[in-house]
Amino acid sequence: MDVFHSQILNLKTSQNAHEVVSLLKGIILYICDIKERLKFEEYRFEISKEFFDDLSVVVTSLQAHKLYENKILTEVFRCLRNACAGSLANQKHIHENTDICQTTKFIVEELLASKPTTLTCTVTLRCIVQFLGNYTSGNAVNQSQVWNLFMSAFRDLLRSGDDTLLSYTCMLVHNIFSGSLVSPTTSTCWYLEQMKSEFVGVCQSVVTFATEKGDEWGIYATEDILQIPGSLKAIHNGLCNQERLFILELLLDWLERTPEKEYRSPDGKKPASENLVFIAEQWELNAYKILTLTQKATDDCQSPLVIVKQLSVLCEATAHGNLYPELRENTELVSVTLHLLSGIHQIGKEGCNYFTNIEKISEAGNVDRTHSTFGLKKDLIRFLANSCHRNKLIQDKIREMEGIPLILDQTNVDARNPYITQWAVLAIHNLCEGNNENKAVLAGLKQQGLAGNVGALEDFGVQAEMKDDKIVVKQTKIE
Numbered sequence: 001m002d003v004f005h006s007q008i009l010n011l012k013t014s015q016n017a018h019e020v021v022s023l024l025k026g027i028i029l030y031i032c033d034i035k036e037r038l039k040f041e042e043y044r045f046e047i048s049k050e051f052f053d054d055l056s057v058v059v060t061s062l063q064a065h066k067l068y069e070n071k072i073l074t075e076v077f078r079c080l081r082n083a084c085a086g087s088l089a090n091q092k093h094i095h096e097n098t099d100i101c102q103t104t105k106f107i108v109e110e111l112l113a114s115k116p117t118t119l120t121c122t123v124t125l126r127c128i129v130q131f132l133g134n135y136t137s138g139n140a141v142n143q144s145q146v147w148n149l150f151m152s153a154f155r156d157l158l159r160s161g162d163d164t165l166l167s168y169t170c171m172l173v174h175n176i177f178s179g180s181l182v183s184p185t186t187s188t189c190w191y192l193e194q195m196k197s198e199f200v201g202v203c204q205s206v207v208t209f210a211t212e213k214g215d216e217w218g219i220y221a222t223e224d225i226l227q228i229p230g231s232l233k234a235i236h237n238g239l240c241n242q243e244r245l246f247i248l249e250l251l252l253d254w255l256e257r258t259p260e261k262e263y264r265s266p267d268g269k270k271p272a273s274e275n276l277v278f279i280a281e282q283w284e285l286n287a288y289k290i291l292t293l294t295q296k297a298t299d300d301c302q303s304p305l306v307i308v309k310q311l312s313v314l315c316e317a318t319a320h321g322n323l324y325p326e327l328r329e330n331t332e333l334v335s336v337t338l339h340l341l342s343g344i345h346q347i348g349k350e351g352c353n354y355f356t357n358i359e360k361i362s363e364a365g366n367v368d369r370t371h372s373t374f375g376l377k378k379d380l381i382r383f384l385a386n387s388c389h390r391n392k393l394i395q396d397k398i399r400e401m402e403g404i405p406l407i408l409d410q411t412n413v414d415a416r417n418p419y420i421t422q423w424a425v426l427a428i429h430n431l432c433e434g435n436n437e438n439k440a441v442l443a444g445l446k447q448q449g450l451a452g453n454v455g456a457l458e459d460f461g462v463q464a465e466m467k468d469d470k471i472v473v474k475q476t477k478i479e
Helices: 002-013 017-037 049-064 071-084 088-096 098-113 119-136 140-157 163-177 188-194 197-213 216-226 231-236 241-256 273-292 302-319 325-329 331-349 361-366 376-387 392-400 403-408 420-432 436-448 454-458
Strands: 462-467 470-475
Touching: 002 017, 002 049, 017 049, 017 071, 049 071, 049 088, 049 098, 071 088, 071 098, 071 119, 088 098, 088 119, 088 140, 098 119, 098 140, 119 140, 119 163, 140 163, 140 197, 163 197, 163 216, 197 216, 197 231, 197 241, 216 231, 216 241, 231 273, 241 273, 241 302, 273 302, 273 325, 273 331, 302 325, 302 376, 325 376, 331 376, 331 392, 331 403, 376 403, 376 420, 392 403, 392 420, 392 436, 403 420, 403 436, 420 436
Parallel strands: none
Antiparallel strands: 462 470
16 A cells, blocks of 8 residues: 555656656556455445545546546546445545546546547546446435536536446446435425426436437436436426436336325335426327327327326326325316317217227127227216315316216227226216215106116116115115
8 A cells, every 4th residue: 555655646746748658657556456355345435535545646646648538537436436346435535535526526527528549538438427426326415416417417427428337327326316316305496497408308318318228227317217306397398209208108107006095106106296296288289189199199199198108197197186285276287188078079979980989799700909099988087086085176066067977878888999888977976975965866867767877877787866865876685
């Protein structure tokens, strides 16, 4: 160690590039040896702060003389990477030496600006990002420091074209976002401040990589982004339909993994309410476009898929009333859904199209399950059923819009909408639970013969009848 330190002192005072290269040749074997030792936990705890000060001199000298093709630069960052693994003490030592991270920033920016084509430079960037990943792991102070220093470089790293480097960068973004940046104690002001171009660009690049490659770190980082309030609205316009679909599929899987009575998924996380509200707003704006899909899919085949997938996410979100109560208070969302259901129902009656019921089992094989409208009516009913569950505001809204007979009309079997009958029955049950006005409407329909499908409710154990001048909705007794 003393010999190494004396060589570092010579390096520190050297002003000539050739002399620096000569001195580096004398210490590279020592650096490589230390790098290997640092793979073992017991050795990491023995490293002193002075060792990191010496490494800082090496990094600064290499940066000052632009010696980015020198093998020792990569080895130094491998040393730093290994030293930080699971060691808060070494993370602190490096943090206290401000030159290391600041010089690393300059190296990253200069390497990216030169658009590295050699494997040596690419591997160096990989090792730098790995080092920063270990440096920020479980350390909120370092996470904030790296985010502020490197935020402008993240997007370029994510556009480097090297899949390994992109994956490592997503790992680093995940470490930062899953730590201090999505902490429950982080203020709303911070989130609003981050909706700047650099932040949005980083998030969009993460989503693009995760969508194209299905990278595990990319998926983790995307989930972190979805926990940040307002992030989905901020990045939406910069995403293509394929990327929007990816996010919706991710949200759908996330919500499906969350027990309905829980406030978070088993891993303790949940998508931000603001992001689900934004999806609801997009659904309200674009739902009517579905009505154009009566015969063939449009040239923009993913746009209707996005709209339909938004509905699927809203169905899951409204099933978690404790997580997203604001969705269950949105009467306009219910209004749009009922109008769309009514339009689809009427178009389906006009002739053979994608909204026409297929009730014969013999024709079920002809159903195109890949079409955007497959299961759409079922999901519309499902959304209404979830929204009105023990929710008088929505129960009344559906009644006022004459939605009860419309829902009753969906109790027929339809091969294009599996389980629509069961969801329609559940919707009627939820509409009538604790709501005498809705019970009266249902009984009136049965009494007036205006809804032949009321009888279908009995097949699923639900009855609506008059008894002693009172409306009674109850379960059928099972013998």
